[in-house]
Amino acid sequence: MSDGEGARFITEQKLDTSHKAILYLEDLNVSFDGFKAINNLSLYIDKGELRCIIGPNGAGKTTMMDIITGKTKPDSGQAWFGQTIDLLKMTEPEIANAGIGRKFQKPTVFESHTVAENLELAMHGNKSVWYSLKAKLTGTQQFLIDDTLRTIGLTEHYYRPAGALSHGQKQWLEIGMLLVQEPHLMLVDEPVAGMTHQEMDRTAELLVSLAGERSVVVVEHDMEFVRSIADKVTVLHQGSVLAEGSMDEVQNDPRVIEVYLGE
Amino acid sequence: MLLTILRNDRGGQIMLSVLLATLIAVPLLNLLVPAGNPLHVPTYLVTLMGKYLTYALLAIAVDLVWGYLGILSLGHGAFFALGGYAMGMYLMRQIGDRGVYGNPDLPDFMVFLNWKELPWFWYGFDMFWFAMIMVILVPGVLAFLFGWLAFRSRVTGVYLSIMTQALTYALLLAFFRNEMGFGGNNGLTDFKDILGFSLQADGTRIALFIASGIAxxxxxxxxxxxxxxxxxxxxxxxxDAESRTRFVGYKVENYKVWVFTVSAMLAGIAGALYVPQVGIINPGEFSPLNSIEIVIWVAIGGRATLYGAVLGAILVNYSKTVFTGLMPESWLFMLGALFVLVTLYLPQGLAGIVNQFKARRSSKQVTA
Incomplete structure (x- = not known):
């Protein structure tokens, strides 16, 4: 545990958000076989902010997340986490350990592990090979797992294989995995797909409560859901930012209307 | 400690108990029961069982990387053979001047090739401890280098399997060459003794059998x-989900290299125990076909159970001994048929039969 805390302390020291912003994306370009998925994209996320990103299919939302988390390397441009951490020079696990967590569009949990084991695997701490060989759950970690299971409402599924959960429950489990990672920045891709209205309300509540302490970026298609949580909305279109502002401003923007409703 | 490791591992408990009982019973039946008595276990059978046990260890090593890590290695025969060669080199040096040419400094094949002195990489192999370190180190280092290059470049799936085949094939070709200094085509053989004990003696053979069981x-x-x-x-x-594992912060490459290396070391130990019992090691052990056979043992026994691998290795090799005795040409067809049948009807292998039965019974209870 002490090792894990130590490693975490170092990354926390490195993350410098003294200029308010936690994420800087500048002039990013990505093309796949000539198709420009991301086109001169610049975007800034502030510390503690809850930002919603909307846009039609193919607007580059998922590609943008891929760049931030290290899965895709851009052709040009810059991506910084705080003032000092250059995301483009890092691998996926390094970025994850620096404090960026991601929830995928299609819920991806470790299907043959139990619900509790999924949380154990995702939990922040030392993730080196030799450390894992001897790692035991500490009291604090056990408490965090129990606490998180309560938050995501899966306490009675503690020993259940994650593969046996319903679609909505998997979504929740993945959110739980994000929580125990304790990231500074959470990227959440379509969190409410496949959820009932009641579940959606709980998700909205959870995401709003997380912002402030952490920064949360939500990509979502469901406009009603976005309206219920967003203070600031960014509209992506053809790989770049089309409009940015409050939900009302954005919805009344003639360019946005044109993109969404067609010419 | 032991109890915590085997908790919730019913199959492992049964397998290890049976193995332990065999390790005690077989030497007793060999030494105390007179030949001619139906209960007597002849020494050749003890050695045969010892050979199966080394295969079982090899299968465990393959199950670790294939069953649990999901890397289908079709090159584990190479690590097995390297461990075997390291042991063979020690046994060659033990021959001393008792070879056909009676040269105290050089093994027979080097005299035959007109070599004047021992190549540098044979130094140290006259010492048992050094050879034992090499048994683990050589396969380990090769697996580490191979894994480091392959996994860091994110080579996965069938491409990786093909590369492991290429690895073992390349070694096969290299070891066939006389200039390599490992006995070429004929390999290393004519061993006399190990640690001063004659390899022909019943006691040595029983000790090797027990050592294999303990391994x-x-x-x-x-x-x-x-x-x-x-x-x-x-x-x-x-x-199950490689890229997801990366996104929660694990350096997947490091884990893969670690497990792959540990597995290769186990395969090397298996090879080292195999060689003194069969009395020969030659480049044929590097044959790509051998490595594929190991995978079939594990598939038949049941992936990701460990005890299934032991079961599969022993059963398949026992059948091989029986059927190659009866109808030598038919064996490969039988093995192929067995593999196809198991894949079709027992996707979890023999170890899965129990689970399938249990699942069926519990689902019946639910519907009833």
Whole structure:
């Protein structure tokens, strides 16, 4: 545990958000076989902010997340986490350990592990090979797992294989995995797909409560859901930012209307 | 400690108990029961069983990387053979001047090739401890280098399997060459004794049989310990959702290299125990076909159970002994048919039969 805390302390020291912003994306370009998925994209996320990103299919939302988390390397441009951490020079696990967590569009949990084991695997701490060989759950970690299971409402599924959960429950489990990672920045891709209205309300509540302490970026298609949580909305279109502002401003923007409703 | 490792591992408990009983019973039946008595176990049978046990250890090693980590290695025969060669080199040096040419400094094949002095890489192999370190180190270093290059470049799936085949094939070709200094085509053979004990003596053969059994038990417990640890859970997570594992912060390459290297070391130990019991090691052990056969043992026994691998290795090799005796040409067809049948009807292998039966019974209870 002490090792894990130590490693975490170092990354926390490195993350410098003294200029308010936690994420800087500048002039990013990505093309796949000539198709420009991301086109001169610049975007800034502030510390503690809850930002919603909307846009039609193919607007580059998922590609943008891929760049931030290290899965895709851009052709040009810059991506910084705080003032000092250059995301483009890092691998996926390094970025994850620096404090960026991601929830995928299609819920991806470790299907043959139990619900509790999924949380154990995702939990922040030392993730080196030799450390894992001897790692035991500490009291604090056990408490965090129990606490998180309560938050995501899966306490009675503690020993259940994650593969046996319903679609909505998997979504929740993945959110739980994000929580125990304790990231500074959470990227959440379509969190409410496949959820009932009641579940959606709980998700909205959870995401709003997380912002402030952490920064949360939500990509979502469901406009009603976005309206219920967003203070600031960014509209992506053809790989770049089309409009940015409050939900009302954005919805009344003639360019946005044109993109969404067609010419 | 032992109890915590084997908790919730019913199959492992049964397998290890049976193995332990065999390890005690077989030497007794060999030494105390007079020949001619139906209960007598002849020495050749003890050695045959010892050989099966080394295969069982090899199968455990393959199950660790294939069953749990999801890497289908078709090159584990290479690590087995390298361990075998290291042991063979020690046994060659033990021959001393008792070879056909009576040269005290050089093994026979070097005299035959008109070599004047021992190549540098044979130095130290006259010492048992040095050879034993090499048994583990050589396969380990090769697996580490191979894994480091392959996994860091994110080579996965069938491409990786093909590369492991290429690895063992390349070694096969290299060891066939006389200039390599490992006896070429004929390999290393005509061994006389190990640690001063004659390899022909009943006592030595029984000791090797017991050593192989202990190696299987130790290898099993080590792998079970790894699988039970958090490292084991990460390894299974990599098998099931590799990129997800990266996104929660695990350096997947490091885990893969680690497990692959441990597995190769186990295979090397298996090879080292195999060679004194069969009395020869030649480049044929590097044959790509051998490595594929190991995978078939594991598939038939049941992946990701460890004890299934032991079961598969022993059963398949026992059948091989029986059928190659009866109808030598038919064996490969039988093996192929067995593999196809198991894949079709027993996707979890023989070890899965029990689970399938249990699942059927519990589903019946639910519907009833």
């Amino acid at each position: 299987v038990i130790a290898g099993y417990l080590l792998c079970r310990y790894i699988i039970n640890s958090k490292l084991g859970r990460v390894v299974v997570a990599i098998r």
